[in-house]
Amino acid sequence: MSGHGRRIDPWRAVETGAAWLLALLWLAPLLYAFWAAFHPPEYATRFVLTAPLTLDNFREAWSQAPFARYFLNTFLLVTSILAAQFLLCTLAGYAFARFAFRGRDLAFALVLVQLMIMPEVLIVENYRTMSRLGLVDTIAGIGLPYMASAFGIFLLRQTFKTIPKELEEAARVEGCSMLQILWKVYVPLARPTYVAYGLVSVSYHWNNFLWPLVITNSVETRPLTVGLAIFGAPESGVDWSVITAGTLLAVAPLLVAFLLFQRQFVQSFMYAGIK
Amino acid sequence: MRASRHLHHVYGWLLLTPAAILLLSFTHYPTVATIWQSFFSTGTALRPSSFVGLDNYRFMLEDEIFWKVVGNNLLFAAGTIPASIALALLMAVWVNGRLPGRALVRMAYFTPTVLPMIAVANIWLFFYTPEIGLLDQILRAFDLPTRNWLGDPDTVLWCIVVLAVWKEAGFFMIFYLAALQALPPELEEAARLEGASRAYYFRRVVFPLLMPTTLFVLVNAVINSFKLVDQLFILTKGGPDNASSLLLYYIYEVAFSFFDDSYAATLTVVLLAALALISLGQFLFLDRRIHYR
Numbered sequence: 066m067s068g069h070g071r072r073i074d075p076w077r078a079v080e081t082g083a084a085w086l087l088a089l090l091w092l093a094p095l096l097y098a099f100w101a102a103f104h105p106p107e108y109a110t111r112f113v114l115t116a117p118l119t120l121d122n123f124r125e126a127w128s129q130a131p132f133a134r135y136f137l138n139t140f141l142l143v144t145s146i147l148a149a150q151f152l153l154c155t156l157a158g159y160a161f162a163r164f165a166f167r168g169r170d171l172a173f174a175l176v177l178v179q180l181m182i183m184p185e186v187l188i189v190e191n192y193r194t195m196s197r198l199g200l201v202d203t204i205a206g207i208g209l210p211y212m213a214s215a216f217g218i219f220l221l222r223q224t225f226k227t228i229p230k231e232l233e234e235a236a237r238v239e240g241c242s243m244l245q246i247l248w249k250v251y252v253p254l255a256r257p258t259y260v261a262y263g264l265v266s267v268s269y270h271w272n273n274f275l276w277p278l279v280i281t282n283s284v285e286t287r288p289l290t291v292g293l294a295i296f297g298a299p300e301s302g303v304d305w306s307v308i309t310a311g312t313l314l315a316v317a318p319l320l321v322a323f324l325l326f327q328r329q330f331v332q333s334f335m336y337a338g339i340k
Numbered sequence: 341m342r343a344s345r346h347l348h349h350v351y352g353w354l355l356l357t358p359a360a361i362l363l364l365s366f367t368h369y370p371t372v373a374t375i376w377q378s379f380f381s382t383g384t385a386l387r388p389s390s391f392v393g394l395d396n397y398r399f400m401l402e403d404e405i406f407w408k409v410v411g412n413n414l415l416f417a418a419g420t421i422p423a424s425i426a427l428a429l430l431m432a433v434w435v436n437g438r439l440p441g442r443a444l445v446r447m448a449y450f451t452p453t454v455l456p457m458i459a460v461a462n463i464w465l466f467f468y469t470p471e472i473g474l475l476d477q478i479l480r481a482f483d484l485p486t487r488n489w490l491g492d493p494d495t496v497l498w499c500i501v502v503l504a505v506w507k508e509a510g511f512f513m514i515f516y517l518a519a520l521q522a523l524p525p526e527l528e529e530a531a532r533l534e535g536a537s538r539a540y541y542f543r544r545v546v547f548p549l550l551m552p553t554t555l556f557v558l559v560n561a562v563i564n565s566f567k568l569v570d571q572l573f574i575l576t577k578g579g580p581d582n583a584s585s586l587l588l589y590y591i592y593e594v595a596f597s598f599f600d601d602s603y604a605a606t607l608t609v610v611l612l613a614a615l616a617l618i619s620l621g622q623f624l625f626l627d628r629r630i631h632y633r
Binding site: 080081083084085087088089091092094095097098101109110152153154156157159160161164165166167169172175176178179181182183184185186187188189190191192193194209210212213215218243268271272273274275278279289290293294297305308309312315316319320323324327330331334335 | 348349350351352353355356358359360361362363365366367368369370371373374377427430431434435437439440441443444445446447448449450451452453454455456457458459460462463464465466467472473474477506510511514515517518563566567569570573574588591592595596601604605608611612615616618619
């Protein structure tokens with residue numbers, strides 16, 4: 066087909082149309098959210114091109130719920146989880162990749178259990194643990210079950226294994242200690258893995274809902290998703306336009322980051338999934 | 341030499357210890373504790389928790405809601421898994437080809453993946469709302485009967501299924517996309533020289549080569565069908581009359597609305613058993629075909 070130049074293939078045209086239609090369908094919810102959020106409430110369900118634009122819904126949403134606090138909570142949550150994950154998974158991944166310690170295979174199998182039994186499944190028992198530790202309704206309580214991530218350990222182990230041992234030998238000859246080798250040789254070479262894993266982790270925890278809902282019960286700890294669920298509940302009596310404005314506020318940072326670094330996002334999810 | 345080998349063991353364990361403590365506390369311990377708890381009654385102020393053997397399980401087998409949510413979960417899985425995988429494959433083939441505006445289309449397909457389920461459920465609620473909702477507005481424009489989509493036990497679960505397919509298909513797409521990009525271009529060239537049609541080439545060459553990806557995506561889709569419950573909190577709260585409730589949502593309700601920890605633990609054991617079965621299946625059938633680098 067390509068060899069024959071510009072001949073129009075009707076089947077290709079149909080396919081292109083279908084692909085675009087599906088894309089439009091996939092974007093429709095977001096497009097609707099923009100429509101409702103930027104127009105006065107009386108146009109929330111009426112689509113008239115002459116409808117006036119307004120920012121009132123955003124002002125209203127911002128004043129009706131403590132979004133600033135929710136943003137801060139989510140930010141603290143996501144960064145503390147990410148920092149802890151990087152540290153713990155680097156150490157554990159290094160151990161599994163380069164140390165032939167006794168019981169390694171069994172330990173690795175036990176780590177992988179978490180890929181199947183995610184913390185979401187164990188909400189009942191983990192809640193009891195957190196209340197024994199006095200960590201109910203704290204940001205640490207939301208983050209702790211996720212900090213040692215089997216997925217992160219697995220990814221970093223796979224990456225560290227591909228790094229030539231000769232580099233480590235060379236560093237050792239120069240007198241580097243074990244942790245210096247990890248920090249100066251392994252970590253810099255695994256940068257793409259950290260970026261990919263970081264993006265996946267941040268989007269996961271920015272969006273996570275069930276466990277944060279269970280473990281928090283005050284404005285001071287609730288992340289955006291939980292705050293948004295309370296804000297959007299029909300009992301709250303807030304109207305459509307304001308809810309969609311609040312919803313857009315909550316997803317804006319992640320959405321903007323995604324639109325700016327689209328390639329990086331897609332590649333990170335791809336990379337993280339294939340390993 | 342012997343000293344350094346000995347150190348190797350010590351270092352290995354030392355590096356692993358911080359992660360191991362957290363994993364043991366929040367994955368292994370709660371798994372065992374959940375199973376243990378399922379053999380005890382829920383303690384109250386007047387009656388402390390006591391050993392009841394299989395009573396919780398007997399109660400579960402007679403619990404109509406339990407069977408209802410298990411049935412719903414199976415329907416939910418049967419509805420979302422094939423549809424989202426088929427759409428994902430279709431999207432990947434389109435985005436991988438010479439499509440005009442390819443980057444934009446790929447972005448559109450992938451966007452639902454980065455949005456929180458809670459946020460998109462807020463938006464989808466508008467689509468399903470009776471009378472003023474978008475779906476009803478469209479139906480009315482064509483003089484078709486409208487209905488209360490989320491209020492009707494016959495349609496509510498399918499509303500949830502459609503939302504889940506929309507949310508997941510773009511995520512699965514990228515795995516197919518990666519696999520398609522890894523196929524050697526000579527394959528298509530050879531097929532064309534042999535005079536194979538595009539459909540034939542896809543069916544007999546591409547699809548079989550994508551099998552490991554399909555299996556990988558399948559495992560993820562099955563796990564997700566037990567995990568995706570966030571939308572219920574916004575759209576239906578499991579109703580009407582548990583018609584849209586799923587197992588994990590029911591566990592949440594039993595534990596945190598009815599405060600029956602032991603029964604919630606018993607239900608969690610069922611969920612754990614289902615997940616164990618999936619990983620066993622993966623171990624027995626899939627790992628032989630998927631080679632990790």
